[in-house]
Structures are given as structure tokens and as C-alpha cells.
Amino acid sequence: MRIIRQATIFNNVVIAAGVNYEKYVKMGLRVIKDSERLRGVLAGVDSASTLGGVLVFSPCDTPNVTVDVFKALMDNGPLSVFVMPNGLVETHLFRVDSDLLRGIMNIIANHGRERLSDVFRLSSTVKFLSPLSHGLRLTYFLNVNRRSDLMGFNLSGPIVFTSDKELNWREPPLLRVLNGMGDPEEELWSEVKVYVREGIMTLAAHALKDLEHLSRGFGAVANMILNSIGVEK
Numbered sequence: 001m002r003i004i005r006q007a008t009i010f011n012n013v014v015i016a017a018g019v020n021y022e023k024y025v026k027m028g029l030r031v032i033k034d035s036e037r038l039r040g041v042l043a044g045v046d047s048a049s050t051l052g053g054v055l056v057f058s059p060c061d062t063p064n065v066t067v068d069v070f071k072a073l074m075d076n077g078p079l080s081v082f083v084m085p086n087g088l089v090e091t092h093l094f095r096v097d098s099d100l101l102r103g104i105m106n107i108i109a110n111h112g113r114e115r116l117s118d119v120f121r122l123s124s125t126v127k128f129l130s131p132l133s134h135g136l137r138l139t140y141f142l143n144v145n146r147r148s149d150l151m152g153f154n155l156s157g158p159i160v161f162t163s164d165k166e167l168n169w170r171e172p173p174l175l176r177v178l179n180g181m182g183d184p185e186e187e188l189w190s191e192v193k194v195y196v197r198e199g200i201m202t203l204a205a206h207a208l209k210d211l212e213h214l215s216r217g218f219g220a221v222a223n224m225i226l227n228s229i230g231v232e233k
Contacts, residue, residue, distance in 0.1 A: 009070055014051065016044030037109045041092065041116055046109065049101040059092040061144045069093070069141075072134045076164075080127040081120060082141065083165075086157035087201025088229045089128070090141055091116045111178050117206045121174045121191070128165045128200055156230040160199030167194065174210070185214055201225050 015031045017024045024031045035046035048055055056073055058065055073080050073095035081094040096119070104122045107113075120126050131138055138155060173191040177184045188207050195204035205225040212219035226232075 008067060009074065010056065011053075014048065016048060018044060035109075038105075039114070042105075042108065042114065045101070045116065045119070046105045049098055049105045052098050054095065055098050055101065056095045057092060059143070062093065062141065063144060064140050064142050065093070066136075066140055068134075069136060072129060072136065076127040076129060078125065079120070079123050080129055082131060083128045083161045083200055083202075084138065084141065084155065084229075085130070085132065085159045085161055086155055086229045087160045087199045087204075088157075088231070089117065089120070089200060089202035091120070091202065093141070094119070107175065107178065115206055117203055118174065121203060121207070122172050124169050124172060126167050128161070128167065128198070130161055130163050130165075132162050133164050154230070157201075157228040160201065165198050165200070167198065167200075174207070177210070185211060201229050202231070205231075 012030065015024050015029055016034065017031050018034055021031055021033055032044070032047045032051075034043035036043075038046045045057065048057070054074070054077065056070055058070070069082070073082075073093075077095065078097040078100050079095065082090045084090065100123065101119065104119055107122055108118050131141065171181075173182075173187040176182050177187050181187075188211050191207045192204050192211075195201070195207065205222040208218045208222035208225070212222070
């Protein structure tokens with residue numbers, strides 16, 4: 001509910017409630033049902049992509065998020081997302097034009113993809129925003145999944161991302177691979193190198209995961225990156 005109170009700059013606030021759909025309907029809130037063609041968070045994002053206009057997504061487990069976070073996202077279209085100083089991409093908190101998102105979600109569904117990070121890997125233009133560049137406290141992005149998370153914000157790993165970056169692809173490497181174009185290893189390795197160079201470590205790890213079928217070494221490096229930035233899965 002705090003997120004709803006902070007969302008004063010938006011015309012509408014819609015909840016993707018998943019299995020709690022009926023509960024929120026009874027509370028008089030605007031709710032959408034999960035898409036049937038995808039699972040988990042992707043199902044909610046897929047349904048939201050049909051709403052039209054500019055969309056800003058915020059997870060329910062970020063109790064400290066403020067309207068200033070939303071304003072920074074709104075000012076950076078067509079697709080933007082925050083990246084922590086250690087390269088952790090806050091994939092659940094982003095801004096996107098609905099038409100762009102709808103096309104991406106169709107690709108994700110058609111190819112049976114399961115990661116929300118694909119939204120950013122399948123777009124030709126993405127603005128990666130640094131909280132430091134926008135004067136935002138890192139605690140605004142605190143993600144609370146366990147009681148221990150309430151003890152404070154713990155940033156692990158080296159500092160690699162301190163200013164906004166815009167990435168532009170003629171054709172996103174992942175899209176080329178999904179369309180059967182080029183050599184998958186070369187395409188995805190080129191993607192990894194860009195993300196590592198720019199300090200966008202979550203996406204570097206996920207691109208490496210897509211190479212794991214070629215060598216378990218790629219998957220091992222991906223897991224090491226994710227562990228270093230505090231991702232446990």
C-alpha cells in the first residue's frame with residue numbers, strides 16, 4: 001500500500017496480484033489477472049503489457065521506494081531500469097512503453113523464455129540508471145524477502161556502475177540467436193563483453209547462463225558473478 005501512496009504521478013495504479021487476485025478485487029483495487037501463456041512474474045508483466053501507454057513496474061517487496069525513483073524512470077524512455085553500484089540490475093523496477101513491451105513479451109512467450117531480464121536483453125535501446133547519478137539513496141531499493149533483510153541494505157561486490165549508461169544495439173544479440181541468426185556463441189559472448197565493460201553484471205551473468213549448454217564453465221562463471229552481487233539463485 002505504501003507503493004500505491006508513492007505513485008501520485010501516475011494516472012492509474014494496477015496490481016498484478018497473481019493467486020491473490022480475488023483478495024485485491026474485494027479491497028476495491030484495480031487488479032489484472034496473470035497471463036496464461038507465461039509463469040511467475042512474467043505472467044503479470046505480460047498482462048500489464050496490454051494496458052497501453054507508459055508503464056512503470058514496481059515490486060511489492062520494496063517498502064522504501066519513493067516517488068523520486070518513479071520520476072527518474074518516467075524521464076527516461078522508452079525503456080529504463082536502475083542498476084546498483086555493484087552491477088545488480090533491479091529488473092523488477094522499470095519503465096517501458098507498452099507497445100515495446102508487448103512485442104518483447106511475444107518473443108519471450110514464443111521462445112519459452114523464463115527470465116524477466118530478457119525484457120532488457122531483447123530491446124534495441126535501454127537506459128541503465130545509476131541511483132548515484134539521480135541523488136537517490138540505495139536504501140530506496142531495499143528488497144525485503146526475509147526478516148533479516150529489514151536489518152539494513154547490504155551492498156556486496158566491487159563498485160562497477162556509478163553513472164547512467166544507454167546501450168543501443170542494431171539488433172540485440174539474444175534476439176539474433178533466438179531468430180537463428182549468426183553463431184550463438186559469438187553473439188552471446190559479444191553481449192557478455194558489453195555488459196561486463198559497462199558494469200551491468202546481472203545481464204552479463206544471464207547471457208553467460210545462455211551459453212551454459214556449450215560448457216559448464218560458462219554457467220560456473222555466471223554463478224560466481226551472481227553470488228558476488230548478492231543474488232542467491
